[in-house]
Amino acid sequence: MLITTTPIIEGKRIVKYYGIVSGETIIGANVFRDLFASIRDIVGGRSGAYEEVLRKAKDTALQEMQAQAAQLGANAVIGVDLDYETVGGSGSMLMVTANGTAVKIEDD
Secondary structure: OEEOOOOOOOOOOEEEEEEEEEEEEEEOHHHHHHHHHHHHHOOOOOOHHHHHHHHHHHHHHHHHHHHHHHHHOOOEEEEEEEEEEEEOOOOOEEEEEEEEEEEEEOOO
């Protein structure tokens, strides 16, 4: 399945719009709190372990969105947007959301 942030797919004709699809995942409190603590400690550096956690969260949200699109019969998702938002009473959890429009593009 093709997933793109653009509203069209150059060279392809969209033959059906299925509507908005989304996927979400949440990173637990300890991981998120430790993430910011480690970033403060690593001035100007990168934390590979935490980048991997965020990457997995993003991938999970995208996979859920893709699965929802496939259930509708779509073969592409256009206009994809990824959002990162703190949630929970103390804001100690991070929610990653992927949203897009499920479509059917013409086959070659």
